[in-house]
Amino acid sequence: MLKCSLCVHDERTAKIEVIDGKPLCRECQVYLKHPVDREAVRRELEELMGKVEGAIVAYSGGKDSVVALYLSKEVYKVPELEAVMIDHGLMAKEAIENAGRIAKHLGVPFTLLRYDYSDIFRNALLKAQSPCRACSRRTMEKLRKYALKKGYRYIITGHELPFGHHPYRMMSGGVVQIRLLSMMGEEERFEILRKLPFEFPELPGYTTNCLVLGPALELYWDKHGHSFEHRRIAALVRYGLMSRERAEKELERPEVPKWQWKLVREKLGLDAP
Numbered sequence: 001m002l003k004c005s006l007c008v009h010d011e012r013t014a015k016i017e018v019i020d021g022k023p024l025c026r027e028c029q030v031y032l033k034h035p036v037d038r039e040a041v042r043r044e045l046e047e048l049m050g051k052v053e054g055a056i057v058a059y060s061g062g063k064d065s066v067v068a069l070y071l072s073k074e075v076y077k078v079p080e081l082e083a084v085m086i087d088h089g090l091m092a093k094e095a096i097e098n099a100g101r102i103a104k105h106l107g108v109p110f111t112l113l114r115y116d117y118s119d120i121f122r123n124a125l126l127k128a129q130s131p132c133r134a135c136s137r138r139t140m141e142k143l144r145k146y147a148l149k150k151g152y153r154y155i156i157t158g159h160e161l162p163f164g165h166h167p168y169r170m171m172s173g174g175v176v177q178i179r180l181l182s183m184m185g186e187e188e189r190f191e192i193l194r195k196l197p198f199e200f201p202e203l204p205g206y207t208t209n210c211l212v213l214g215p216a217l218e219l220y221w222d223k224h225g226h227s228f229e230h231r232r233i234a235a236l237v238r239y240g241l242m243s244r245e246r247a248e249k250e251l252e253r254p255e256v257p258k259w260q261w262k263l264v265r266e267k268l269g270l271d272a273p
Contacts, residue, residue, distance in 0.1 A: 037165070038240075045167040049078070056155055057108075061085055062207065067158060082108070089117055101197055152175075211260060214256040
């Protein structure tokens with residue numbers, strides 16, 4: 001099986017072509033023709049953050065949103081900040097505890113909003129699909145409405161991948177989403193986490209906050225033979241933000257403990273197989 005020489009795609013997940021003696025996926029071919037300028041992205045981010053007077057941080061209690069909150073408060077010193085967490089009904093209690101503890105540690109107001117995303121999660125598990133895109137889309141819309149209600153123009157998120165060549169995007173209503181970790185490597189993020197009272201929950205998959213992700217990944221793996229996170233993680237490797245070794249580990253089939261499967265099934269009203 002051909003494997004891309006630049007990222008972690010293989011013939012299961014992307015079309016691979018041999019170019020100048022090297023196997024490359026289509027995404028890496030585009031990247032090599034139009035590479036993302038890491039320094040330009042970071043410069044644009046620095047300039048933008050210098051203008052932010054007030055913002056909400058999309059705060060999941062996971063490792064990346066915790067880093068985003070730290071940077072917003074301690075590095076960019078945004079004058080008015082609010083950490084807003086949306087509990088979709090299947091957040092790990094450790095993530096909610098992390099969120100509250102670290103917001104208090106940093107002196108940032110913490111708001112917890114609770115919603116029921118059972119429809120998204122039930123549909124994904126029944127079809128062995130990823131729930132992540134639908135979950136993210138709904139969450140960002142709720143945060144956008146909350147920002148408008150509270151008079152904030154900016155929503156800061158903990159994403160590492162930029163929007164194409166830029167670290168921000170315009171949302172409706174004049175709200176701007178800023179991906180604060182754009183082009184920030186994994187080790188940089190872990191250095192920040194080591195400064196904070198962050199406790200890593202033992203959850204399957206790459207997540208540090210969501211209880212449904214592990215089961216969804218397991219079902220998808222059993223149906224398709226690979227992870228639905230392959231494309232995102234391949235991009236991290238391509239951009240030099242994650243090592244190939246770490247990526248391969250992240251893409252392995254997870255083993256979800258019985259207690260987690262039981263909790264998820266009970267929450268979603270699903271019968272055991």
